Amino acid sequence: MRHYRVWGLGPGVALLLTLSGTVAQAQTIAITGGRVHPVSGPVIENGTVLIRNGRIAAVGADVTIPADATRIDATGKWVTPGIVNVATTLGVVEIGAVQETVDTPARGRGDAITASHKVWEGFNANSPLIQVTRNDGITTVGVVPNNALVGGQAAMLDLGDGGLSEMLLQAPIAMIADIGSKSDQIGGTRAEVLQRLRDLLSDTREYVRRRADYERNATRELAARRGDLEAMIPVVQGRLPLVIDANRASEIESALNLAREFSLRIVISGGAEAWMVADKLAAAKVPVIVGALNNIPLSFATLGARQENAGLLQKAGARVLINGGSDGFNARNVRFEAGVAVAFGLPWAEALRAVTLTPAETFGVADRIGSLQVGREANVVVWNGDPFEPMTRAERVLVRGVDVKRPSRQDELMQRYKVLPPTYRR
Amino acid sequence: MTAAGPTIRTGTIVLRDGKIVAVGADVAVPPDAQVVDGTGKFVTPGMIDTHSHLGVYAAPGGDALSDGNEMSSPSTPNVWAEHSVWPQDPQFPRALSAGVTTIQVLPGSANLFGGRSAVLKVVPARTVQGMKFPDAKYGLKMACGENPKRVYAQRGLMTRMGNVAGYRAQWINAEAYRRRWDKWLAGDRKGDPPSRDLAMETLAEVLRGNIFVHNHCYRADEMAQMIDIAKEFGYTIKSFHHGVEAYKVADMLAANNISASIWSDWGGFKMEAMDGVRGNLPLVHNAGAKAIVHSDDANGMQRLNQDAAKGISEGQTIGITISEDEAIKWITINPAWALGLDDKIGSLVAGKNADVVLWDRNPFSIYSRAEKVWIDGAMLFDRLDPAQQWRTDFELGYVPNGKVWP
Numbered sequence: 001m002r003h004y005r006v007w008g009l010g011p012g013v014a015l016l017l018t019l020s021g022t023v024a025q026a027q028t029i030a031i032t033g034g035r036v037h038p039v040s041g042p043v044i045e046n047g048t049v050l051i052r053n054g055r056i057a058a059v060g061a062d063v064t065i066p067a068d069a070t071r072i073d074a075t076g077k078w079v080t081p082g083i084v085n086v087a088t089t090l091g092v093v094e095i096g097a098v099q100e101t102v103d104t105p106a107r108g109r110g111d112a113i114t115a116s117h118k119v120w121e122g123f124n125a126n127s128p129l130i131q132v133t134r135n136d137g138i139t140t141v142g143v144v145p146n147n148a149l150v151g152g153q154a155a156m157l158d159l160g161d162g163g164l165s166e167m168l169l170q171a172p173i174a175m176i177a178d179i180g181s182k183s184d185q186i187g188g189t190r191a192e193v194l195q196r197l198r199d200l201l202s203d204t205r206e207y208v209r210r211r212a213d214y215e216r217n218a219t220r221e222l223a224a225r226r227g228d229l230e231a232m233i234p235v236v237q238g239r240l241p242l243v244i245d246a247n248r249a250s251e252i253e254s255a256l257n258l259a260r261e262f263s264l265r266i267v268i269s270g271g272a273e274a275w276m277v278a279d280k281l282a283a284a285k286v287p288v289i290v291g292a293l294n295n296i297p298l299s300f301a302t303l304g305a306r307q308e309n310a311g312l313l314q315k316a317g318a319r320v321l322i323n324g325g326s327d328g329f330n331a332r333n334v335r336f337e338a339g340v341a342v343a344f345g346l347p348w349a350e351a352l353r354a355v356t357l358t359p360a361e362t363f364g365v366a367d368r369i370g371s372l373q374v375g376r377e378a379n380v381v382v383w384n385g386d387p388f389e390p391m392t393r394a395e396r397v398l399v400r401g402v403d404v405k406r407p408s409r410q411d412e413l414m415q416r417y418k419v420l421p422p423t424y425r426r
Numbered sequence: 427m428t429a430a431g432p433t434i435r436t437g438t439i440v441l442r443d444g445k446i447v448a449v450g451a452d453v454a455v456p457p458d459a460q461v462v463d464g465t466g467k468f469v470t471p472g473m474i475d476t477h478s479h480l481g482v483y484a485a486p487g488g489d490a491l492s493d494g495n496e497m498s499s500p501s502t503p504n505v506w507a508e509h510s511v512w513p514q515d516p517q518f519p520r521a522l523s524a525g526v527t528t529i530q531v532l533p534g535s536a537n538l539f540g541g542r543s544a545v546l547k548v549v550p551a552r553t554v555q556g557m558k559f560p561d562a563k564y565g566l567k568m569a570c571g572e573n574p575k576r577v578y579a580q581r582g583l584m585t586r587m588g589n590v591a592g593y594r595a596q597w598i599n600a601e602a603y604r605r606r607w608d609k610w611l612a613g614d615r616k617g618d619p620p621s622r623d624l625a626m627e628t629l630a631e632v633l634r635g636n637i638f639v640h641n642h643c644y645r646a647d648e649m650a651q652m653i654d655i656a657k658e659f660g661y662t663i664k665s666f667h668h669g670v671e672a673y674k675v676a677d678m679l680a681a682n683n684i685s686a687s688i689w690s691d692w693g694g695f696k697m698e699a700m701d702g703v704r705g706n707l708p709l710v711h712n713a714g715a716k717a718i719v720h721s722d723d724a725n726g727m728q729r730l731n732q733d734a735a736k737g738i739s740e741g742q743t744i745g746i747t748i749s750e751d752e753a754i755k756w757i758t759i760n761p762a763w764a765l766g767l768d769d770k771i772g773s774l775v776a777g778k779n780a781d782v783v784l785w786d787r788n789p790f791s792i793y794s795r796a797e798k799v800w801i802d803g804a805m806l807f808d809r810l811d812p813a814q815q816w817r818t819d820f821e822l823g824y825v826p827n828g829k830v831w832p
């Protein structure tokens with residue numbers, strides 16, 4: 001059998017391999033000379049981030065660098081925590097139109113309640129889109145189920161090497177619900193949908209109170225099957241946030257009322273008209289996940305959509321998380337959402353926080369990720385400029401101290417076609 | 427940034443009676459001119475989008491406003507997008523506020539032949555007639571691949587070869603129709619004139635070169651098929667739209683003078699879109715073909731400049747250096763060319779229509795916002811003056827106004 005060297009790696013690919021080869025595994029790494037944005041504290045000019053065994057060992061202007069440290073010269077560069085895309089289907093939807101690769105929403109029993117659905121169990125750690133995403137400085141993602149009254153549980157994953165068990169940061173991080181604009185799919189009017197959610201919440205309490213009776217079939221029929229009721233327990237006990245997709249101002253108010261009624265910890269997502277009820281969201285200390293590239297009144301539930309949303313929410317004192325690029329292919333573009341939010345009024349530092357520390361805090365992983373602090377996972381990105389600018393590139397991407405910047409499938413395609421391989425020149 | 431040469435660092439542009447009359451570093455300001463101080467700001471031609479569904483898939487959406495895909499037959503060259511356009515679509519003022527001044531509104535991609543496009547100025551009007559770009563040629567929307575295959579799987583087409591047979595059958599009919607009519611029009615008038623057929627009329631105009639073909643096509647191999655069909659029947663394709671694989675056949679596009687209307691990095695949502703790469707724009711550009719940033723989306727339309735910036739950036743990554751002065755063409759003069767309007771719009775050159783955007787900073791920055799927008803010399807948007815911000819009829823009372831909700 002003869003081997004033809006048909007494709008050949010282009011020079012760019014070879015270069016990338018060489019760069020990433022210098023820090024192939026977790027060790028002691030010193031990123032020096034950069035403009036360091038720890039997010040948890042003020043910017044450090046000419047700072048050093050020291051990484052040991054995959055965690056951040058020191059951050060500051062006067063860090064002693066061990067002799068054995070691998071140095072990454074970040075002079076003139078910006079250093080930030082890895083960006084978090086807090087709500088994506090990366091790894092659970094590969095190609096939206098190819099059903100075989102689609103692992104959300106759950107099918108359930110047709111009642112749109114699939115609380116027991118752990119979406120991350122369908123996560124494909126070998127998806128080539130993971131490389132595409134992390135090459136752009138996204139180091140952590142929230143993987144969420146979609147399109148149901150209660151769609152199931154979301155997880156937070158680091159986009160490091162290995163399989164699902166290595167990547168999982170925390171699961172579950174939240175239960176995902178939707179009371180709003182898709183109410184047709186959920187089945188019913190807005191009021192019916194709310195009542196169904198109320199029934200589920202009160203029946204979960206009933207289930208907790210009367211578990212023995214339930215086991216003896218001595219209770220009335222409850223609003224969901226056993227597994228779903230079990231999954232809802234941490235929600236009704238206020239231990240697990242309930243993310244509620246709501247866009248119209250009235251839907252958001254309904255969600256706030258529901259949270260008060262059942263003492264829930266909720267997070268609003270979508271939130272197209274959140275700016276109209278910003279004071280109430282701030283008073284209730286309810287975080288809001290919003291995009292910024294959205295000012296189209298695409299439905300009657302989003303008539304108030306505007307790019308100033310994030311800025312107005314922040315100004316009112318509400319906690320803002322920025323999302324964008326919910327599908328895997330576009331998950332990397334969340335940093336541009338943050339940039340547009342800045343263009344329309346969100347202070348720059350708040351925008352960086354909205355894609356790093358705030359999502360980490362909201363979902364209980366701030367002791368692991370989201371800032372450059374001693375002891376945190378070394379999810380660190382070196383940028384050749386402002387990370388929100390399209391002209392800026394993530395030059396080094398470290399996940400848990402490992403440089404994961406490598407040629408993606410997309411990079412290989414580009415190299416292949418930049419100079420046509422011989423067999424293709426016909 | 428003129429899209430017709432190097433950036434003029436401290437320049438002046440003079441607009442008079444709807445036209446650009448002077449552009450340069452040493453332009454005398456006429457004494458009667460109203461002066462807008464652009465110090466520290468940027469001026470570009472109005473952005474042009476070759477692929478839009480504004481008005482035919484109007485916000486707030488729903489079945490009532492779903493007027494873009496005539497899915498009653500795989501071949502509907504008889505329908506015209508302008509007959510669906512709702513001028514009160516609130517997406518129009520948002521496009522304008524982002525610096526978009528001319529758009530091509532296309533029928534959707536369900537059909538092999540989707541119908542005629544409408545080239546519109548993004549201006550407030552009661553009627554589509556009030557928005558139509560005077561004397562712009564029509565486009566014909568054609569579509570390849572998965573969409574027609576999927577839509578007609580139960581009633582007609584179900585394969586790519588079925589698609590191709592469908593195009594060819596129609597072109598054969600159109601060729602016969604064109605011959606009959608051309609004979610009549612040339613004076614060979616015996617008996618009644620040939621009867622009119624709206625579908626064939628559109629296709630015959632394509633064969634005569636009076637209507638441009640805008641072909642939705644994702645995959646490289648399908649673009650090559652469409653180029654062959656165009657040659658077989660003697661028409662030209664003006665632009666491949668979406669073209670996520672345009673970079674694979676960029677040399678063929680250059681050789682056949684076909685532009686690529688593409689995204690910077692949208693893709694992956696279906697099988698034929700999975701090879702989309704962020705280097706598509708620079709790779710196409712580098713091969714000598716005309717690269718165009720298009721949107722197909724009312725949000726994306728507002729960031730054509732940011733998409734171009736992504737293209738510049740990815741070019742740097744893969745070793746293709748493209749200047750801002752070149753990349754600005756992707757969103758101005760190149761789409762103007764694809765619409766056959768490059769003699770009227772798309773660059774800041776004396777004599778052209780005064781479609782001009784004043785940006786608050788470099789338009790390739792994410793933080794850049796269009797501050798003022800002129801079309802035909804009329805200032806239709808001013809970010810600093812709420813009185814100069816167009817609101818459609820629909821928005822009154824429904825869409826909260828920034829003035830009311832600070």
